[in-house]
Amino acid sequence: MEEINQTNIDYSKLLKEAKKAALRAYCPYSNFEVGAAVLCADGRIVLGCNVENLSYGLTICAERNALAASRVQGCAKPLAVAVYSLKQNPCYPCGACLQVMTEFNERMKIVVEKDGSPEVLRLEELLPFPFNQGR
Ligand code: THU
Numbered sequence: 001m002e003e004i005n006q007t008n009i010d011y012s013k014l015l016k017e018a019k020k021a022a023l024r025a026y027c028p029y030s031n032f033e034v035g036a037a038v039l040c041a042d043g044r045i046v047l048g049c050n051v052e053n054l055s056y057g058l059t060i061c062a063e064r065n066a067l068a069a070s071r072v073q074g075c076a077k078p079l080a081v082a083v084y085s086l087k088q089n090p091c092y093p094c095g096a097c098l099q100v101m102t103e104f105n106e107r108m109k110i111v112v113e114k115d116g117s118p119e120v121l122r123l124e125e126l127l128p129f130p131f132n133q134g135r
Helices: 011-022 062-072 095-104
Strands: 034-039 045-049 080-085 109-114 117-122
Touching (some): 011 062, 034 062, 045 062, 062 080, 062 095
Parallel strands (some): 080 109
Antiparallel strands (some): 034 045, 109 117
16 A cells, blocks of 8 residues: 555545545434544545444544544554534534544644535644643
């Protein structure tokens, strides 16, 4: 697979994959389907969707599901995460997901759909002061 770097990322493709993932969402309580697509350095894309629970607080977001899945696929340092909602875009990641992203790559790119096109943001723009336990 082609080595991917910050200059040759196909953000439209990543967003399309996130859209596909959103179709798999399990969200009978909110009816707010979210899909996420994580881009690995070797070009692989790993998907995640939100999965809700009757005990609402157990809900897991699409982004964190995708990141956890990418980890077990051997993706040590994800380069980018695309997020797409079937209900409302742009769908920016919640604070918890941003914090989890910092764990794996402080320079992660975040892609959302804005007015029908990819909007690309840097993690540090969305979460300028992540919790870092003084590191
Ligand atoms: N959700 C995500 O999947 N990602 C986010 O970044 C924020 C919210 C989900 C959780 C819940 O299933 C639904 O959206 C409504 O909050």
